[in-house]
Amino acid sequence: RVTPALRTLIQGAADLEQRSGGHFNAGIGGLVQTWGFHDDILRPGARPSARRLARWRDARPSLRQLQWQGLNLRSGNPRLQLDFGGYAKGVAADWALDRLQAAGAHAALVNLGGNLATQGRPGARAWQVGIRDPAGGGLLAQLASDGREAIVTSGSYERFRVLDGQACCHLIDPESGQAVHELVSATVAHPDAGVADAAASALMVAGPRRWPAVAAALGLDQVLVVHRSGLAEVTPRLAARLLPSADWRSALRVI
Numbered sequence: 001r002v003t004p005a006l007r008t009l010i011q012g013a014a015d016l017e018q019r020s021g022g023h024f025n026a027g028i029g030g031l032v033q034t035w036g037f038h039d040d041i042l043r044p045g046a047r048p049s050a051r052r053l054a055r056w057r058d059a060r061p062s063l064r065q066l067q068w069q070g071l072n073l074r075s076g077n078p079r080l081q082l083d084f085g086g087y088a089k090g091v092a093a094d095w096a097l098d099r100l101q102a103a104g105a106h107a108a109l110v111n112l113g114g115n116l117a118t119q120g121r122p123g124a125r126a127w128q129v130g131i132r133d134p135a136g137g138g139l140l141a142q143l144a145s146d147g148r149e150a151i152v153t154s155g156s157y158e159r160f161r162v163l164d165g166q167a168c169c170h171l172i173d174p175e176s177g178q179a180v181h182e183l184v185s186a187t188v189a190h191p192d193a194g195v196a197d198a199a200a201s202a203l204m205v206a207g208p209r210r211w212p213a214v215a216a217a218l219g220l221d222q223v224l225v226v227h228r229s230g231l232a233e234v235t236p237r238l239a240a241r242l243l244p245s246a247d248w249r250s251a252l253r254v255i
Contacts (some may be wrong), residue, residue: 014066025174027061036163116150131224141243152196153187172205182228184226221235231250232248
């Protein structure tokens with residue numbers, strides 16, 4: 001049995017799974033745990049075996065398999081394990097802004113582990129939001145935000161495990177069961193922080209060839225992705241707002 005707020009969160013995640021074509025899937029908690037990403041300390045180790053991964057991947061857990069009776073929740077798939085690591089921070093940022101607005105705050109910035117959400121402007125100048133260079137400690141670009149907006153980046157450069165001597169990203173492809181590796185970051189700007197959070201994860205999973213189609217399916221028009229090669233691609237609407245850093249090593253390709 002869940003609370004009404006938790007039901008809303010779960011149903012929002014289920015909707016985003018469907019809209020993203022399964023590239024975002026909050027039902028693969030078993031796969032995430034198999035890779036060791038539920039641990040508080042991400043220690044080096046060995047990659048999970050193909051047999052262990054297949055046990056979870058082949059069961060095809062999905063939030064479509066949830067069955068509701070009011071606030072009671074069940075599933076017939078024992079491999080379905082809920083993991084909202086790619087969504088709950090965004091939802092929490094939205095809730096925080098709602099509470100601040102109800103309390104009379106005219107301007108606010110919420111930062112939940114790199115998930116930024118803004119509301120209003122603190123004065124004559126808009127909020128200035130930096131987008132980190134995934135290859136270093138500087139900035140790739142920055143942009144101004146003076147309305148209700150979330151700017152969320154999902155990347156492979158902060159949360160990872162070294163397995164068999166190789167850095168493995170915490171984002172897992174639900175279809176293959178493997179850690180994603182082709183993109184190093186995806187940034188999404190969107191009025192809804194929960195959507196931005198899940199979408200950034202979905203684009204990382206989609207990879208360099210499929211991310212434009214997934215972005216279109218999710219209704220996104222402000223996206224920036226960085227490939228492992230260093231190539232950065234940005235949608236036209238976001239490109240018009242970005243101020244690239246003088247330290248950024250290459251041009252942004254508008255697509």
